[in-house]
Amino acid sequence: MRRKPIRQINLRINDELRRKLETAAKDRRISINQLMRQLLEDGVEDENKAQSVEDRVRKLEDDVYRLEKLHDRVRNLEDCVFIFKSPVRDQEGGNT
Secondary structure, three states: OOOOOOOOOOOOOOHHHHHHHHHHHHHHOOOHHHHHHHHHHHHHHHHHHHHHHHHHHHHHHHHHHHHHHHHHHHHHHHHHHHHHOOHHHHHHHHHO
C-alpha cells in the first residue's frame, strides 16, 4: 500500500512549550509528532467551524434587517389603508 506524501515542517518552540507537549503526548500515549499533528488538524477544523458560524450569524443578521424593513413597509401600508377607510373620510365622501 502506498503512503500519502508527507512534508516535514520545522518549528521553533521554547523549552517550556516543548515540555508541555512532551507531557501531553506521554499522557495520551502518543508521540509528540502525532500530538502536534492532531492539535494542528483540530485547530484548523475549529477555525473552519468558527468561520462557518460567523457566516451564519451574518446571514441571520441580514435576514433580520430585511424582515424589519418589510415589517416597516407593511405597517406603512396598514396606516394608508386605515386612513383611506377612516370614518372622517367616509363622512367627507358622503357630504358631497
